[in-house]
Amino acid sequence: MSSWVDISRLTVIVGHFGSGKTEIAVNMAMALADLGHAFAVADLDIVDPYFRSRECKSIIEERGGRLIASSQANMDADMPSMPPDVFALFDTPELYGILDIGGDPAGARVLARYRHQLQQNSARVLCVVNGNRPLSDTPEKAVQYIRDIERASGMNIDGLINNTHCCYLTELEDIRSGAQLAEQVSVLTGIPVVCHAVPRKLAEQASDFVYPVFPMNLYMKKPWE
Amino acid sequence: MKREIWKGSEAIAEAAIRAGCRGFFGYPITPQNEIPEYMSHKMAEAGGVFVQAESEVSAINMVYGAAGAGVRCMTSSSSPGVSLKQEGISYMAGAKLPAVIVNVMRGGPGLGSIQPSQADYYQATRGGGNGDYRTPVLAPANLQEAVDLVQEAFDIADQYRTPVMILADGLIGQMMEPIVWHDIPKRDLPPKTWAANGRGDRDHNNFINSLLIDAPACERHNQELLETYHYIEEHEVRWEELMTEDAEIVITAYGTPARIAITAAENLRKKGIKAGVFRPITLWPFPFKRLKEIASQDSVKVLLDVEMSTGQMLDDVNLAVAERKPVKFYGRYGGVIPTVSEIEAAAEAACGEVK
Numbered sequence: 001m002s003s004w005v006d007i008s009r010l011t012v013i014v015g016h017f018g019s020g021k022t023e024i025a026v027n028m029a030m031a032l033a034d035l036g037h038a039f040a041v042a043d044l045d046i047v048d049p050y051f052r053s054r055e056c057k058s059i060i061e062e063r064g065g066r067l068i069a070s071s072q073a074n075m076d077a078d079m080p081s082m083p084p085d086v087f088a089l090f091d092t093p094e095l096y097g098i099l100d101i102g103g104d105p106a107g108a109r110v111l112a113r114y115r116h117q118l119q120q121n122s123a124r125v126l127c128v129v130n131g132n133r134p135l136s137d138t139p140e141k142a143v144q145y146i147r148d149i150e151r152a153s154g155m156n157i158d159g160l161i162n163n164t165h166c167c168y169l170t171e172l173e174d175i176r177s178g179a180q181l182a183e184q185v186s187v188l189t190g191i192p193v194v195c196h197a198v199p200r201k202l203a204e205q206a207s208d209f210v211y212p213v214f215p216m217n218l219y220m221k222k223p224w225e
Numbered sequence: 226m227k228r229e230i231w232k233g234s235e236a237i238a239e240a241a242i243r244a245g246c247r248g249f250f251g252y253p254i255t256p257q258n259e260i261p262e263y264m265s266h267k268m269a270e271a272g273g274v275f276v277q278a279e280s281e282v283s284a285i286n287m288v289y290g291a292a293g294a295g296v297r298c299m300t301s302s303s304s305p306g307v308s309l310k311q312e313g314i315s316y317m318a319g320a321k322l323p324a325v326i327v328n329v330m331r332g333g334p335g336l337g338s339i340q341p342s343q344a345d346y347y348q349a350t351r352g353g354g355n356g357d358y359r360t361p362v363l364a365p366a367n368l369q370e371a372v373d374l375v376q377e378a379f380d381i382a383d384q385y386r387t388p389v390m391i392l393a394d395g396l397i398g399q400m401m402e403p404i405v406w407h408d409i410p411k412r413d414l415p416p417k418t419w420a421a422n423g424r425g426d427r428d429h430n431n432f433i434n435s436l437l438i439d440a441p442a443c444e445r446h447n448q449e450l451l452e453t454y455h456y457i458e459e460h461e462v463r464w465e466e467l468m469t470e471d472a473e474i475v476i477t478a479y480g481t482p483a484r485i486a487i488t489a490a491e492n493l494r495k496k497g498i499k500a501g502v503f504r505p506i507t508l509w510p511f512p513f514k515r516l517k518e519i520a521s522q523d524s525v526k527v528l529l530d531v532e533m534s535t536g537q538m539l540d541d542v543n544l545a546v547a548e549r550k551p552v553k554f555y556g557r558y559g560g561v562i563p564t565v566s567e568i569e570a571a572a573e574a575a576c577g578e579v580k
Contacts (some may be wrong), residue, residue: 018401022486049255050399130538132230132403134239166228166403222400223562224484 004194004212005031008124010097012111013161014149015128016136017103020163022053024128024197025100026219027059033063037096040089042068044110046080047102056219064128066095090117099123104149111153118155126194127157129185131164131178139184146189160185160192161214170225172202173191178210228403233368234259236404237327237391240335240372241299241359243406244379245275245579246325248298252280252285252306255339256395257329260301266332282305285313285326294323294434295420301327303395304345304488305336306351314388315354317401318450319435321419323382325375326360327391329398330533332560340560343480346537349392350509357447359454361461363507364479373409380412385453386419392508394533396481396562418428436513463506464515468494469522472501474572476515477542478531479505484565486531489568498576499524506539516545527579529572531563551579 005011005028013021013028018221025041041060043053053060053112053179054069060066069081089097101107111125112119129142129150136142146157175198183191194212198206203215231239238260241249249264261277268275278284284300285572291298302310307328317324317374322338327413330345332338349362361381365371375391382389420433437443467487478486483504490500503519505512526551530539536554547550555571557563 048399050341050395051401130230132228134229134231135235137229150267166230169228169403177408220450223396223481224488224565 003031004034004165005097006035006037008119008122009125010099010118012099012118012123012125012155013110013128014101014111014125014157015103016130016145017048019103019128019130019136021103021128022051022100022198023218023220024161024163024217025053025098026056026199027214027216029065029100030100030217031152032096033065036220038064038094039096039098040066040068041084042086042089042097044082044099045102045126046070046110047104047107051103051220053100054173055162058208059219082110086219087113090121090220092209102151105152108149108153109153110156114153124158125155126159126161127191128161129178129182130148131181132166132174137181139188142181142185143188146185146191147152159192161194161197165197165199170199170202172205175202175206226405226407228405230401231368231404232399232401233371233393234257234329234398235263236265236299236368236372237375237393237398240272240323240375241325241379242267242271244535245297246299247271247470248296248327249267249273249278249290249292249300250278250284250298251302252278252284254306254343256331256398257303257314257327259398260327273495274546275285282313285310288322288324289313289317289322290348292317292324293320293420294422295417297383297454299325299327303329303330303331304333304342306347307345311325311348311353314360315352315356316435317359318354318358318360319356320408320433321327321386323386324388325378325382325391326388327393329377329393331395332558338560339395340559341481341533341562342560343482343533344535344558346508346532346534346538347391349390350511350541351524358450359457359509360388361385361391361457364392364393364508365397365464366480366504368400369396369404371397372404372406372503376409379434380414381553383417384412385413385457386454392537394480394482403462417533430522458510461507462510462512462514464465464512465504465506466515469501469503469519471499473499473524474529474576475501475503475504475519475525476529476568476572477505477506479538482531485563485565486568488565492565492569493572498573500572506536511541511545513541513545517547520546520549525550527575529575530554531568531571532556533562534558554580
C-alpha cells in the first residue's frame with residue numbers, strides 16, 4: 001500500500017514558524033507507522049526553544065519509531081547544534097525519515113548542511129502553508145516565503161501542504177480558504193499541492209477536496225489542554 | 226473580524242506598533258527574540274526607529290532618551306536582561322517617563338534556563354531598582370489579552386507618566402494562538418507638554434531629570450509620585466475570577482499557570498470538589514480588596530496559590546487573606562511547568578488538610 005506520505009523515503013518539512021510543521025511531521029510519522037515502515041523523526045529545529053517535535057519522543061517511540069534530536073543536555077538550549085545521527089537517515093536504506101526543520105528561512109538554513117545527502121537520496125521537501133498566519137496570508141507573501149526558504153536552504157520545494165489551522169478553533173472554512181491560497185501559490189510557482197491537513201473530527205466533511213485530505217491528530221498540546 | 230494565528234512574541238511587537246510605539250530599543254535573549262526580530266523589519270515600515278543596542282543597559286537608556294522626547298517607545302527582554310534594565314527603570318520612574326517594558330520570563334536566578342518561569346514577580350512588583358517607586362505590572366494569560374494589554378499599557382504609561390511592565394511567562398512569548406485585532410478604547414491623554422523635544426515657542430526649556438539634590442525638594446517629588454501610585458491603586462486594579470461564588474477552594478494563579486489551574490478546577494468540580502480560580506491581571510496594583518472579600522466568604526475553606534516560582538505572589542495572597550483562611554502553595558520552577566494533575570492533587574491535599 002502506498003500513499004502521498006511514503007512516495008519518497010525522506011521527507012523534509014519546512015515553512016513559516018507557527019504554520020504547523022511539527023504537528024505535520026509527527027502525524028506523517030504516525031502515517032508511516034500505519035503503513036508498516038521503519039521510521040525516524042529528526043528534529044532539526046534550531047530556531048525555536050519551545051514546542052518542538054522532540055516533545056513527542058514517547059509518542060514516536062511507542063510506535064517503534066526513532067527520534068533523532070540533540071542530546072538530552074542540549075534539549076532545552078537554543079544552540080545551533082545538529083545531532084550526529086541524522087546520518088542514520090542517509091545510511092539506512094530501509095529507514096523512512098521525516099525531517100522537521102525550524103521555522104522561516106533562518107530555520108531552513110540547516111538544510112544546506114545536508115543538501116548533497118538529501119539530493120542523493122531524492123528527499124522530498126514539503127512546505128507547510130497556513131493562511132491564518134498574517135505574514136503568509138496572501139499568495140504573494142507565501143511565494144516570497146517559499147523563495148526565501150529555497151534561497152536559505154539551497155533546495156527546491158517539491159510540494160505544498162495546506163495546513164490552515166486556527167489552533168483549537170479550526171473550522172472547515174479555515175481549510176477551504178487555505179486551499180484557495182495554496183492553489184494560487186501553486187499556480188504562481190508551479191509547485192503542486194500535496195494535501196490538505198484537516199483535524200480528524202472535520203475530515204469526513206472535507207470529502208469534496210480535490211487533493212488528498214490528511215486527517216490530523218493533535219499531538220502538540222499546551223499544558224492546560 | 227478575522228481570526229489570525231500569531232506567535233506571542235511577534236503579536237506583542239505588532240500590538241506595540243499598532244498602539245503608536247515608534248521607538249524600539251532592545252537586545253536579543255530567548256524566549257522573546259521574535260520581538261526585536263519583528264521590530265527590526267516592521268518598525269521602519271511604520272516610520273519608527275529600531276535599534277539593536279550593544280546591551281540591555283544601553284537599550285533602556287535609549288528608551289529613557291526617546292521617552293524624554295515624548296516618543297511612545299518600548300524595550301523587551303527576558304529575566305536576566307530585565308535585571309540589567311533595573312537602573313534605567315528606576316531613573317525613568319524618577320524622571321516620570323512613560324514607556325513599556327516587556328519581560329518574557331525564563332528560569333532563574335542568574336542565567337537560569339530558557340524555559341518558562343514566573344520568578345521575577347518580586348522584581349516587577351517591588352521595584353527592582355532603587356528608590357520609592359512602583360511600576361504598573363500587567364500579566365496576560367493568553368495572546369488576545371497580551372495584545373490588548375500591550376496596547377493599553379502605552380495609554381497607562383502616558384496617563385500617569387510612568388514606566389509600565391508587561392510581565393509574561395515564556396509560554397506567552399513562544400506559543401501560537403488565535404487573536405482578533407479589535408479597537409482598544411483610547412484614553413483621554415494630556416498633551417506631553419513636559420517633553421524635551423525642542424523649545425519651539427515655549428517660554429522655558431524642558432528638562433528630563435531624576436536628580437533632586439535638595440532633600441526637601443526630593444521629598445516633595447516622592448510625595449507627588451506616591452499620590453500617583455495611590456490613584457493607580459484605586460483605579461487600575463484588574464482581575465478575573467471563575468467559579469468563585471460557591472468555591473470551597475480558591476486557586477490563585479496568574480499568567481498561563483492560571484489556565485492550567487482553570488482546567489484543574491473544572492476537573493475538581495467533576496470530582497465533587499467546588500474549586501474556583503482567582504487570577505490577578507494587574508500584579509501591581511494587586512487586587513487585595515477583592516481577594517480579601519473572597520477569602521471571607523463562608524464557602525471558602527482554603528486557598529491554593531500556584532506559581533512557576535518558589536512562591537512570590539504568595540506574599541501578596543497572604544497579605545490579602547490575612548490569616549482568615551489557610552493558604553497552601555504549589556510551585557514548579559526553574560523552567561518546569563506545573564501539570565493539571567499536579568494542581569488537582571495539591572488542591573485535593575489542601576482540602577483534605579482543612580476537613
